[in-house]
Amino acid sequence: MVFRSDYPDIEPLDLPIHEEVLGTAALHPDTPALIDGVTGRSVSYAELDADVRRVAAGLAEAGVRKGDVVALHSPNSLAYPVAFYGATRAGATVTPVSSLATAGELAGQLRDSGARWIITVSPFLPVATEAAAVLAAEGRPVREVFVCDASDRHRSLADLLASTAPEPGLSFDPAADIAVLPYSSGTTGLPKGVMLSHRNICGNLLQTDAVYRPAVGERILAVLPFFHIFGLTALLNQPLRAGATVVVLPRFDLEQFLRTIQEQRIEGIFAAPPIVLALAKHPLVDQYDLSSLRYLLSAAAPLDADLADACARRLGLPRVHQGYGMTELSPVTHVLPQDDLDPPRGTVGRMIASTELRVLSLDDPGTELGVGERGELVFRGPQVMRGYFGRESETDAMIDADGWLHTGDVGYVDERGYLFVVDRVKELIKYKGYQVAPAELEALLLAHPQIADAAVIGVTDGDGVERPKAYVVRVPGSVLTEEEVTAYVAGQVAPYKKVRAVEFLAAVPKSASGKILRRELRDRAR
Template identity: 60%
Template sequence: MDSPSVPAPRVHRSEYADVAVVDEPIHEAVLDRSTATHPDAVALIDGTDPSGATFITYGQLDVRHRTLAASLAAAGVRKGDVLALHSPNSILYPVVFYGATRAGAAVTTVHPLCTAEEFAKQLADSSARWIVTVSPLLETARRAAELVGCIEEIFVCDRAEGHRSIVHDLLTADAPEPAVAIDPGEDIAVLPYSSGTTGVPKGVMLTHRSIATNLAQLHPLIPMVPGERILAVLPFFHIYGLTALLNAPLRSGATVVVLPRFDLGQFLGAIEKHRITGLYVAPPIVLALAKHPAVAQYDLSSLEYVVSAAAPLDSRLAAACSARLKLPPVRQAYGMTELSPGTHAVPLAAVDPSPGSQLRSSRGDPNPGTVGKLLPSTEMRILRLDDPDRDAEPGEEGEIAIRGPQVMKGYLGRPDATAALIDAEGWVHTGDVGRVDENGWLYVVDRVKELIKYKGFQVAPADLEALLLTHPAIADAAVIGVYDADGNEVPKAFVVRQPSAPDLGADEVMAYVAERVAPYKKLRRVEFVGRVPRAASGKILRRELRQREKDEA
């Protein structure tokens, strides 16, 4: 008897015209046009300088990254080397990044708060030979280098005894600029490491072509223009920050105001002082903008839009944020490190070129809760959760699979892990659960592995977390599945109380949720905590909460 045939794939395609693949090194794709058209415009401002006098123009950025490329080549950096960039956000970060790629190196970006042991693992796995760091982090970098034993030299961005300085030594050198032949489709530009929320961190090989093309794909939906002022507070070492806060604005001639970390007062003060027009943030910052009383103390009237990505954002929280700031609805975008990273975005608006106009004109409001439409040159399937070889029915939830020119080259040194993620037809199985409506809007529910299975029913932690955040006495929350005495997986919430609500109890929290959800989605347990563990991107680290449960058990 013949086996039943598998139906043809149900492929969703972008409604936007395809974009040409960008076969340029990333430093050229980002800097060449902006430098040529307005070299005297300010590219980067140090947001920690109260005077606002510490900045770099596009012309200076071009000269400095070329000088650094020459000095790195003179120091011994060769094509194919890996340089570890271990630093918080600063206006020197792009100088180092583009200088290293122009010298032919791949840059592995490192979390500035990692331990020496974590750093050493990344150095060893990436085969890095060079480190650029800052003096406050130097001891960690030294210890990591000692643990791996294969580092040629550690440079510092500022000053430190016994180490050459990027500013004081390498940027004042007079070496010839290297002529490095880069193959954009094969050569690695950046080697970020996945957050580890679903496994061991792996080096994600992103080529010059994949990240440069993704910038071109993003532009029709989220266009940046000269004159914009973007506040960079999300970390550059994360692919979201590297793309949305560095590569995209510098490619477009915008000005980037740089902060080394998120401090609410400093963040709000920078918006006011520098007349920031656009914010690219993660849901925790949207939460602060929507609910924190300090927001009312600052003039945020320069803001024109807010974009949130890196984790699901509840539509009610988004609406509260936009209403408070008197802005159009918060836009969302979707992607993952392995996709360079963007695949979807809610269109921001059309550029209005008329004299004296605002930077953008309205293009209509998005459907609440959506992460957007497919970017140009991108395809998607929604795969059945019970049978990944088949597509879900229209409107049904399933695993999101993506194909396009932004797909990574693979995981460094891990062909099996690469094959497990990218199938033979080139589809990336994201591990995210989503659905598409009749108009092509994508809604992301949660991670496949994060779904709670309560007596056969699927419960999405993100839905419950979003609901909990509507409670005025709750500052933050996370939900995971735990097992009761009968072996059933049940939802448990970890809740951070607002400072003004120290008496909030578990029964009140569970009752609040029970009144608003189907019976199978009710919380069965609540624990109050001081903070919710999150990755630098803002994603909740539910694995840490699950490990905590195991340790306590």
């Protein structure tokens, strides 16, 4: 069975990303496009558009040419969108780099992507210059390292803004030209460059309009990293395209986060589950006026329904909305619409326009499943990536001959068309032939009043049997024991789902987007 979106199909958008996002800036030139949540500094749409055009001219004058790859290695800031859209307007492909990247990791991404330009910030210069030195030693020199702020040894965005060179007059092929090259592990293996064309990105924005499009001047808090595709799309591309005001924070600090909501009268928040957890449970939340909030949307990792309900009750919201997608899907396939008055608990939403979904049997991948049946989710639509950069075989393993992208996620569609994601194929634990979903056990553990966070993986013992093991973070002052944790779970699940081992941690390792780093836990278990 093929599930199709209820929304009208879209026509492909044949515009480069900078034109689609900032093309309407002249309609609201004095509206604040960006506000620094720490300093309060504001940048209007007219200023943002002018700065992007000047930076593009400066980059072109420096030697950036159409098709070059520029690595953008920076935390969230007012300068980030100027650098990003300036680079794409100059014809470059931007490969966003995690703020947490080591010199070795940055060098690896530079090497793999073929990037020859770096835009970073002065605190990250030791990492950037070390990575550049590694590539130089390999005979792949980086042409230049720019900074978003200031440095005695490197040109800055201010220097590029001062350029008097003409804007680059380029023609784009939005279907073929790659706008963004983020890195993702996909369903298996090491991170790979995901080729997202201008049409992929712009089309996905248009696809989501029916379920989410902020109003001009609507205030949205941007704390999720822009280098992640979720942050880039939900906190820059879509709000700036709509004329909203993006209030930028460089990182998540709960007190600063709450203070910014109060002072800037934030209306919308995009979050990952760890932020939802803090909003639901941390006592600091009660000290701030969060009454301006109208909606909160969580994505990037599974969110337990009970946790979502607890957060919504505490914030006085009807519900916590969810969305679903992945980097390889530009990234959105599902969103829970803001005007949906009666969604089922735990859903990640409804399928956006021009999207098709099949649910494949886990035991027989050639068999399509129907309503209410759980299997692997595979998608087709204009948001499907062009492929993994330089990895044809891995692209073929991800996207079949008919254009269906295999997500590795397990879920089902209910009779009303809502999607539920229950786990990932590669994360499923097989205990004596039974499938155990880590997300289910994690949700149960998080409901315990003495557990602040938790993760579950499968650990194979000497007898070759894979068993669920829980990594648990106690709340401060708790003396919770392993026996108490295992008994708590055992009393609420089928025997094959019981947690067989418990280890207490200071923190569950997670990516910047909030996903549990299960590979680190598996390495720890060896």
